[in-house]
Amino acid sequence: MMPAGVAIAVVDFDQSVRNRLAMQLGEGATTFGSVGELSSRLLGSPVVAVLGPSCAFGPELTAVEDLVRVHREVGAVLLAEELTTELLQQALRSGVRDVLASPVDTGQLVSTVQRVAAAVAPGPGSPGSQGGDAPLLPETGELGRVTTVFSTKGGSGKSIIAANLAVVLAQRSDRPVVLVDADLQFGDVAVMLKLAPQHTIVDAVSSIQKLDASLLQSLLVTHEGSGLLVLPAPLEPAFADQIGAEEMVRIIDLLRTFCSHVVVDTPAYFNDVVLGLIEVSDDVLLVAGMDIPNIKNVKIGLQTLKLLNTPMEKLHLVLNRANSKVKLEVSEVEKTLGIKATALIPSDVVVPQAVNKGTPVVLSAPKSGVTKSIEELASQFITGGDRRRK
Ligand SMILES: Nc1ncnc2c1ncn2[C@@H]1O[C@H](COP(=O)(O)OP(=O)(O)O)[C@@H](O)[C@H]1O
Numbered sequence: 530m531m532p533a534g535v536a537i538a539v540v541d542f543d544q545s546v547r548n549r550l551a552m553q554l555g556e557g558a559t560t561f562g563s564v565g566e567l568s569s570r571l572l573g574s575p576v577v578a579v580l581g582p583s584c585a586f587g588p589e590l591t592a593v594e595d596l597v598r599v600h601r602e603v604g605a606v607l608l609a610e611e612l613t614t615e616l617l618q619q620a621l622r623s624g625v626r627d628v629l630a631s632p633v634d635t636g637q638l639v640s641t642v643q644r645v646a647a648a649v650a651p652g653p654g655s656p657g658s659q660g661g662d663a664p665l666l667p668e669t670g671e672l673g674r675v676t677t678v679f680s681t682k683g684g685s686g687k688s689i690i691a692a693n694l695a696v697v698l699a700q701r702s703d704r705p706v707v708l709v710d711a712d713l714q715f716g717d718v719a720v721m722l723k724l725a726p727q728h729t730i731v732d733a734v735s736s737i738q739k740l741d742a743s744l745l746q747s748l749l750v751t752h753e754g755s756g757l758l759v760l761p762a763p764l765e766p767a768f769a770d771q772i773g774a775e776e777m778v779r780i781i782d783l784l785r786t787f788c789s790h791v792v793v794d795t796p797a798y799f800n801d802v803v804l805g806l807i808e809v810s811d812d813v814l815l816v817a818g819m820d821i822p823n824i825k826n827v828k829i830g831l832q833t834l835k836l837l838n839t840p841m842e843k844l845h846l847v848l849n850r851a852n853s854k855v856k857l858e859v860s861e862v863e864k865t866l867g868i869k870a871t872a873l874i875p876s877d878v879v880v881p882q883a884v885n886k887g888t889p890v891v892l893s894a895p896k897s898g899v900t901k902s903i904e905e906l907a908s909q910f911i912t913g914g915d916r917r918r919k
């Protein structure tokens with residue numbers, strides 16, 4: 530559903546392109562052959578303009594920039610056949626609300642248009658009604674809390690825990706919450722949350738010199754079910770090399786200026802990016818599965834962290850698949866590792882079921898033990914205080 534009082538316009542030189550886009554939108558969009566034609570028909574009421582690939586270069590792109598500068602009531606979404614970093618930066622800086630790769634799938638297009646429509650819709654408090662340059666999300670001056678989820682063992686449940694913790698925090702926080710997928714080669718947060726990202730951390734890093742909070746905000750993808758913002762990992766492992774510790778820390782520092790919580794998922798090994806993340810984090814959740822190889826690896830990980838002078842106060846042990854059936858006592862594990870567990874997450878088939886559905890388990894199985902334990906974990910991050918399990 531589009532907000533009331535917002536018209537939808539589709540612009541492209543090619544009639545078949547604009548008809549296809551109008552059909553995808555299915556909401557009685559009006560079509561125009563050029564940006565100039567649209568401009569001449571504007572009456573000052575809010576419009577979302579979906580600008581086809583013919584608007585993404587040459588004089589039409591200049592016309593788009595003029596359009597959004599002069600008409601604050603127009604929220605523009607630009608489609609481009611070749612989505613380069615230059616185009617992305619230039620368009621977003623000139624006031625275009627989003628740039629998507631063409632051809633675009635219907636779900637993505639509709640959700641983007643809805644988001645932009647909400648921003649330009651008339652009504653108190655909407656950025657469109659103020660007509661100013663206010664960023665989409667307000668900054669409060671208070672820095673968000675950074676939580677990195679780490680383990681020296683693959684498959685221990687880092688991504689499950691990071692994603693679900695972030696979803697619960699997003700549900701409970703008034704301010705934005707962001708999940709950063711820093712498993713740069715094999716990140717699967719986007720798949721777990723069934724997101725089709727248009728932008729990834731690679732875009733943030735390619736613009737690192739000019740990166741500010743509002744440019745970064747425009748690169749985040751929203752998880753519709755919870756409002757969680759996500760900065761996805763590169764779509765191809767080869768891009769991982771482009772992201773160093775310095776860039777990662779810069780991105781986290783910017784995110785915490787407008788988010789109440791920044792949750793970071795990581796790969797299962799130490800590298801400079803992970804060390805940078807651990808250093809800037811307020812909390813590090815060390816995830817261990819309940820089997821001997823897991824515990825052995827986590828012990829080595831803990832020793833490494835101690836060698837690196839990581840303050841022990843910020844390390845919290847999360848035991849995953851902690852059921853009685855596995856014949857490993859929690860107390861034994863705690864004794865071996867020399868640290869008390871902050872959370873115990875049971876093993877439950879609802880977890881892989883949720884992964885395969887692309888829905889976080891806290892939403893698909895809200896009454897499960899897994900959900901309860903993740904909610905309890907989240908509570909410790911919201912209320913602060915004594916975070917160790919008694
Ligand atoms: N508590 C749990 N109960 C059941 N299955 C789990 C649980 N935690 C994780 N899993 C399963 O293990 C797989 C690996 O988890 P994942 O979070 O991707 O690990 P990591 O990110 O540490 O490599 C998941 O796809 C999920 O199916």
Ligand SMILES: [Mg+2]
Nearest residue numbers: 687688712717
């Ligand atoms: Mg993972």
